[in-house]
Amino acid sequence: SPSTADSKIVLITGASSGIGEATARRLAADGHHVVLGARRVDRLEALAGEIRTAGGRADHGELDVTSLDSVRAFAETAHERHGRIDVLVNNAGVMPLSTIDALRVDEWNQMIDVNLRGTLYGIAAVLPHMRARGAGHIVNVASTSAHRVDPTAAVYCATKYAVRALSEGLRQESRDIRVTVVSPGFTRSELTDHGGDPETQAVARAAMEQFAIPASAVADAIGYAIGRPGDVDVNELVVRPTAQG
Numbered sequence: 528s529p530s531t532a533d534s535k536i537v538l539i540t541g542a543s544s545g546i547g548e549a550t551a552r553r554l555a556a557d558g559h560h561v562v563l564g565a566r567r568v569d570r571l572e573a574l575a576g577e578i579r580t581a582g583g584r585a586d587h588g589e590l591d592v593t594s595l596d597s598v599r600a601f602a603e604t605a606h607e608r609h610g611r612i613d614v615l616v617n618n619a620g621v622m623p624l625s626t627i628d629a630l631r632v633d634e635w636n637q638m639i640d641v642n643l644r645g646t647l648y649g650i651a652a653v654l655p656h657m658r659a660r661g662a663g664h665i666v667n668v669a670s671t672s673a674h675r676v677d678p679t680a681a682v683y684c685a686t687k688y689a690v691r692a693l694s695e696g697l698r699q700e701s702r703d704i705r706v707t708v709v710s711p712g713f714t715r716s717e718l719t720d721h722g723g724d725p726e727t728q729a730v731a732r733a734a735m736e737q738f739a740i741p742a743s744a745v746a747d748a749i750g751y752a753i754g755r756p757g758d759v760d761v762n763e764l765v766v767r768p769t770a771q772g
């Protein structure tokens with residue numbers, strides 16, 4: 528575990544399952560204080576308790592990333608409690624897959640609201656604090672779907688391409704804040720359990736069960752980027768199963 532000087536205050540969105548949960552465990556094990564956010568507070572409470580029992584530091588707060596007020600309240604509470612925000616991991620995301628012809632417009636909007644607006648709201652909530660200190664780190668979880676488009680994933684890919692684009696823009700406008708994109712391929716999580724066209728989701732779930740990597744593999748990449756010295760900005764890490772095409 529690092530010295531207190533290396534221990535960061537890290538906010539994680541979507542920490543109630545999958546990659547966010549694994550990232551919380553990994554970063555707490557690295558000696559950081561993790562602040563867990565998601566809608567399912569019962570899960571966050573249990574996870575924070577487990578981390579503390581294991582000797583780590585964690586607290587949690589209810590968070591809906593589709594609400595700017597909610598994201599601001601989450602960040603302000605953390606800032607008041609800890610006096611600073613060193614890192615924000617924008618991880619919350621949804622992937623209800625379907626063809627565009629299915630016109631599942633509510634799910635398009637949900638992907639835009641969670642994956643894209645949610646990431647921007649996270650940045651809006653922490654950026655003034657980071658600029659004031661002249662230091663900080665934004666880690667955005669994109670996807671291999673931020674690099675290639677596949678049928679049934681057009682809108683999901685659009686949101687993830689957008690996350691990469693806005694990350695690069697923020698990086699170009701920053702000389703004090705590090706910006707990292709972590710782009711996972713198939714990773715074991717609950718991502719395919721929510722919404723989408725049932726047949727398409729079943730195919731995605733089968734692929735996930737066949738060769739997905741554990742969420743801890745993505746958490747390791749996030750931990751690596753955060754752990755570099757302040758003058759070293761790891762801009763993107765793509766982490767996918769060896770067997771993924």
Ligand code: NDP
Pocket residue numbers: 540541542543544545546547564565566567568590591592593618619620621622641668669670671672710711712713714715716717718719742
């Ligand atoms: P999970 O479904 O396991 O986790 C998604 C997390 O997002 C949950 O903690 C969920 O919490 C949270 N979330 C969803 N909606 C909201 C909301 N409105 N407000 C706050 N939190 C929300 O999936 P993953 O762990 O796989 O997903 C994490 C990220 O990784 C996503 O951005 C996803 O796109 C990305 N990714 C995943 C890949 C994979 O193969 N698994 C591949 C590439 C990228 P709650 O429901 O409690 O709010």
